[in-house]
Each structure stands twice: as structure tokens, then as C-alpha cells.
Amino acid sequence: MIDSKRSMFRLAGWSVLAAAAALAGCSKKEDTTSTAAAPASAPAASAAASAPAAKEPLKVAFAYIGSVGDGGWNFAHDNARKAMEKELGGKVVTSFVEKVAEGPDAERVFRDMVGQGNKLVFGTTFGHGDYMLKVAADSKDVKFEHATGYKTADNLRVYDSRTYEGAYMAGVLAGGMTKSNTLGVVGSVPIPEVIRNINSFTLGAQSVNPKIKTKVVWVNSWGDPPKETDAAQSLINAGADVLFQNTDTSAVLQTAEKAGKYAVGWDSDMSAYGPKAHLGSSVINWTPYYVKAVNDVLNNTWSTGKTWWGVKEGAIDMVSISDKVPAELKAKIDTVKSGLKDGSFVIWKGPIATNDGKEKLKKDEVANDEFLGGINFYVKGVEGKVPGGDKK
Amino acid sequence: MEATALLIAATLNAGTVLAFAALGLLINERAGIVNLGAEGIMLVAAVAGFATAVHTGSDWVAFAAGMGAGALLAAAFGWLVIWLNTNQYASGLALSLFGAGFSAFVGIRYTQEKLSERVHFQIPGLADIPFIGPAFFRQHPLVYVAIALAAALTWFLYRSRAGFVLRAVGESPESAHALGYPVRRIRLLAVMAGGALCGLAGAYISVVYTPLWVEGMVAGKGWIALALTTFATWRPARVLLGAYLFGGVTMLQFHLQGEGVDVPSQLLTALPYLATIVVLVLISRNAAWIRANMPASLGKPFVPGT
Numbered sequence: 001m002i003d004s005k006r007s008m009f010r011l012a013g014w015s016v017l018a019a020a021a022a023l024a025g026c027s028k029k030e031d032t033t034s035t036a037a038a039p040a041s042a043p044a045a046s047a048a049a050s051a052p053a054a055k056e057p058l059k060v061a062f063a064y065i066g067s068v069g070d071g072g073w074n075f076a077h078d079n080a081r082k083a084m085e086k087e088l089g090g091k092v093v094t095s096f097v098e099k100v101a102e103g104p105d106a107e108r109v110f111r112d113m114v115g116q117g118n119k120l121v122f123g124t125t126f127g128h129g130d131y132m133l134k135v136a137a138d139s140k141d142v143k144f145e146h147a148t149g150y151k152t153a154d155n156l157r158v159y160d161s162r163t164y165e166g167a168y169m170a171g172v173l174a175g176g177m178t179k180s181n182t183l184g185v186v187g188s189v190p191i192p193e194v195i196r197n198i199n200s201f202t203l204g205a206q207s208v209n210p211k212i213k214t215k216v217v218w219v220n221s222w223g224d225p226p227k228e229t230d231a232a233q234s235l236i237n238a239g240a241d242v243l244f245q246n247t248d249t250s251a252v253l254q255t256a257e258k259a260g261k262y263a264v265g266w267d268s269d270m271s272a273y274g275p276k277a278h279l280g281s282s283v284i285n286w287t288p289y290y291v292k293a294v295n296d297v298l299n300n301t302w303s304t305g306k307t308w309w310g311v312k313e314g315a316i317d318m319v320s321i322s323d324k325v326p327a328e329l330k331a332k333i334d335t336v337k338s339g340l341k342d343g344s345f346v347i348w349k350g351p352i353a354t355n356d357g358k359e360k361l362k363k364d365e366v367a368n369d370e371f372l373g374g375i376n377f378y379v380k381g382v383e384g385k386v387p388g389g390d391k392k
Numbered sequence: 393m394e395a396t397a398l399l400i401a402a403t404l405n406a407g408t409v410l411a412f413a414a415l416g417l418l419i420n421e422r423a424g425i426v427n428l429g430a431e432g433i434m435l436v437a438a439v440a441g442f443a444t445a446v447h448t449g450s451d452w453v454a455f456a457a458g459m460g461a462g463a464l465l466a467a468a469f470g471w472l473v474i475w476l477n478t479n480q481y482a483s484g485l486a487l488s489l490f491g492a493g494f495s496a497f498v499g500i501r502y503t504q505e506k507l508s509e510r511v512h513f514q515i516p517g518l519a520d521i522p523f524i525g526p527a528f529f530r531q532h533p534l535v536y537v538a539i540a541l542a543a544a545l546t547w548f549l550y551r552s553r554a555g556f557v558l559r560a561v562g563e564s565p566e567s568a569h570a571l572g573y574p575v576r577r578i579r580l581l582a583v584m585a586g587g588a589l590c591g592l593a594g595a596y597i598s599v600v601y602t603p604l605w606v607e608g609m610v611a612g613k614g615w616i617a618l619a620l621t622t623f624a625t626w627r628p629a630r631v632l633l634g635a636y637l638f639g640g641v642t643m644l645q646f647h648l649q650g651e652g653v654d655v656p657s658q659l660l661t662a663l664p665y666l667a668t669i670v671v672l673v674l675i676s677r678n679a680a681w682i683r684a685n686m687p688a689s690l691g692k693p694f695v696p697g698t
Contacts (some may be wrong), residue, residue: 006451010445015513057480067496067503067606067607069499069500069503069504069607070503070606070607071503071608099607115602117669120501159410184650215650216649216650217646217649217650217657218649218658219659219661219668220658220661221611222605224608224609224611225597225602225606225609225611226597226601226602226611227603227611227642228602228608229601229602230406230643230646231646232641233402233643234399234402234643234646234647234649234650235646235650237395237398237399237402237647238395238647238651240650249604249606250604251602251604251606254506254603254604255602257510258510258603272504272506273506273604322550378441382419383651383652384649384651384652384653384654385652385654386496386526387402387656387657387658391574
């Protein structure tokens, strides 16, 4: 009896230990890059100083959906955070939290960021939006910036990059390099942003090679390397010889490398991961926007709204174009780039029809941002149907 | 025709990861220990294997490192549950969470690394047979090792003396103890063997399957392997079948998507899970059969002398 009681205690003890280990295992890594700069004697100081201290650096926090080491989306955001901090010198102190899932836990993270005294908070994935909106309603003195979102508030504004411009350039490369005239796209989650990228990729490819067709495979995840590998492999099996992706890791590129096919990098420069397969990388540079956002707060010029920057503002670029790409194709990329910069070239200009023959844009009709934000159809040249899209 | 061959090839490759992990867990469970830490072990082994491959340039040393890391973690788990009699489920979950966090921490500096060029394997002669060659004989050697392992394990469990002892320990540790077998040591060995195989599965993911390291890249395969072991009623051949079934339906659904089949992709993504469970439940639907195969002392601690 006593013995069994003792073993029960021992069991309880170990369970507590196990639970503690579990908590330690799943707690997120939080990193404040310059804690030393923050005043340590906070309670005394805040009691004495109700007047704002003029010289105190602005505290800015970032929430990422994945880890900064993904070599893609989150990596690009974190590089921009670092570049922004460098450019603004001592005027700003940044911190970030990785792996903030698109769920209720995000609200806790954003409240925590506010509680730590951050005056500008960035949420960098679509699913952070609703939680930011909630926290923003309770923290009127803090400004919120939501990437890829659409809902705004007085102290919450949204920003995005015209990733579809990069997708179009990726399409130009793919269309010019394909031999089988079959291109493959590993799609992440079927939302308008991603569908727009698949369409723009196809339009880009058609601009140099009208015969191409695009096959799409969805993994319903932003970053799941084995699944991305499976999807990429199945596209290659189906005859695709140039792959494009809207997922966060370099798995697709590596699968193409292994199979002796081509692929285009996404979000960050991925050339190192597949030197033979890599045709170029469509990259996002968030730095100009992050510098602007922080300056807006510092200069008290921040106001809510929507920002959508692309090649023109230096937010999107096609980099590390491979030597295998012929000169005329490279020249074509340069033409697209300069056209996008000076506004002489528009990607989404009619005639554009869906892949089941319905006209969406009449000849010479230019799509506005509202149209672009609601795309849920495939253009001609893409095979299949959008999951949950237009059924008619 | 060619597409079918490639689909079969991809299926064998995809099933191999699950086969190794699930066969490992089968050894654990036949000895009466449930290790819910499989996912964590696979993650740590994946980063250990990848790091070793980066530094040594040898895939085989990387597999050994993955197996070593897996066995080591499993030994720690084994010590907790076998000698300290902690709750197997709680300890396993803790190991899983620990593995996820620890692998992410260790792996930070490897996220930007890449491996040297991958070698294409093929069996000379056989690989050139039309259809059969591309379907079966252009695989990584470990794909064949997994099949051999399932066969060897069947023989071991049902034909060898050591296998009988292992099963006895899982069925009735008291009886095995009374006969003079070192129950705890046998259980520890089984747990370590299981950990090593989970480790091999983890290293296969990061070195062969998707040659890169990304935090959390095992993406639930450890949990699927655990479920496979149960649904396959602890029989090696069925575990292998389940693994290929899961891999096959995964590849098939991507293939169907690529062909533009009008089924919501979300449903197709769920298909491998559904199909595997349904098929294995159907072939194992006999309750008496499940009882006969399920190790009677599964999950129960054994304290000698009580």
C-alpha cells in the first residue's frame, strides 16, 4: 500500500517534470535583438515620467508564421527587419516572435507585444489579421501593420507586395525554357493571392510561348517539405519540366534539381539550393516599406490605408538569373521590369478569359486592385478548376 | 504507362519513411512499450542526419548518425518508463514536444545549408526493363532495405526464439520474469531498436527524400506511423502494406490534381488518411484477431517483484 502510494507520487513527480519539459519544448523562441538598449528601471521611470521621453527608440515587433530559417517567406521578412533596423540606426528597437500560428494563440502574442511597450506591430501572414484587429481595438496608441490582409481599422493598416509581378517574370523564364510545353505549379493554399500568382505565371509564360499549359497541384500548407516534394515529383511525373511554387521552402527547387528539371525560386534568392535547376528567383524586398512604416510613426504621419508595392517601388525583383537562360529571354525580363517601373506595361490587361472560356477583361481593359484582390478563376492555359472557386 | 511506372516508384519512395518508423514502433509495442515520442525522435534524427551529411559528405554516415540519435533519445525515454515507471503516454508526448523544440534549436545554423549533389541509384540491368525498371529498380537502396526489414521482422517475431521472448515480454512480463528473462533490459533494447529505426526514417527524410533541413519538416509522419502500427494490428507485412498504401494515395491524389480532376483539393489532401484507415480497419476488422495480436501488456508498466 505504502509502496504503491510512493510510486504514485513518483509518477506524479515525473509527470510534472515531463509536462515542464513539454512546455519548454513548445515555447516559442522570442528574441529581442537589443534588450540592453531598453531601460532596465522601467517601473520607477514610468511612475516619474508621465511626459514622453523624446529620445527613447521606437519599439517595433514582428510576428512570423514560420521560422526565419525557412529560406523563403519568413526569411525575407526577417532580412527586411534587420535592414530596416540598420538603416534607421538607433531610432528603433526591433524584436520578433517566430511560429505564430494562424489561430487564437496569435492574439496572445500580439497582446504580449503591446504589453512589452511596442508602438508598432507587424503581423506577416494573412491569418494574423482577425487577431490583430481585436488587439488593435483595445490598444489605440499602438499602430498595427498587417501583411497580405484586407481589413483595416483606425490604427491598423494593410500592406502587401505585388508578388504576381514576380510570378509573371517567373512565367517568362519558364515559358522560354520549357521543352515539353508543360509547366507545373506547387500551390500552397487556394486563396486569391495564390491563384493570382498562378495566373500571372501562366500569362508570363504565354507571352513568350503561347503553346504552354500549366498544371497545378495544391498541398494545402505553406511549408511542409515532404509534401512539397511529393507534389513537385507528381508534376514532373505528369510531364512538367519547369516548376514554380507558392510555398515557403526550397523543397520544390531541390526536387527539380534531383530530377534534372528547372524551377524558379520564390520569396528569397534560392539559387544556392539547386544550382542546376534554378532559373532565377522572384524575391520580395520588404525593406522599403518597413522603413517607410517606421518613419511614418516617428514623424507622426502614420495613417490607415492599403499599400501594395511592386517592381516600381523596389519591393519585387527577379534576381540571380541563371547563365542557362538565353540573352533574349533575359532582355525580355528587363523589358518587363522597366515597363512595370515606368507604368508602360500592365500585366492584367484584357483580353483575359477564364480557362472555360468566360471573358473576364475586355480588350485593353485594365484590372483594378479590387479585381486583382478577388481573383478566384484560372486563366486560359491553366488546367483544372480552382478548389472552391467559380462553379458556374 | 510511363506515368503509372513513375507513380509506383514515387509510392515506394514515399512509403519507405513510414515503413521504417512504423516497423520500429512495432518492435517497441511488441515488447509492451508505446512510444508517442516518434515524431520528436524523427525530428532530432533528421537534423542529426542532415548535419552529419553536411559535415562528412557521406549519406551512410548520416543514416548511422540518425539511428544513433534515435536510439539515444529512445534510451532516455526507456529509462524513464521502464525503470522509473513513468506514464508511457505522458513521457512519449513530452519526448515529442522536446524533440520538436530541440531539433529546431540545433538546426538553426543548418537551415541555409545544402547537401552535395544527390546520387541516382539504379540496379544495373534490371533498371532498363521497360515499365518494371523505372517502377521498381531505380530506388534508393534503403527502399529495398525496408522491404527486407519487414520480412526479417516477420521471421524474427514468429520463427526465432529471441522473437518469442520479445513477444512474451509484451504479453506477460510477469511470466517472462518468472522464467528468468531480464524483462527491463529486453524492453530497453526493444525501445532502442525502435528509436533507431525511427531515427533512420528521420534521416531518410532530411538526407534523401527532401535534402534540406527545415524546422518541423517531419510534418506528422511520426504520428501516422504510430497509427499505422495499431491499424495494422502489429503485423510487419500489414505495416508495410499500410505504409505503401498511404504513400501511394498521397502520390495519387497529387497526380489527380495535376490531371485537373474536379474534386476539391482539400478533400484529396485528406484522402491518404481516410483510405489508409479504411483499408486497414477493413482487413483487421475481426475483433478476435485484434485481441490475438495486440500485446496484452501494451502501455502497462512492469515492476519486478510486485
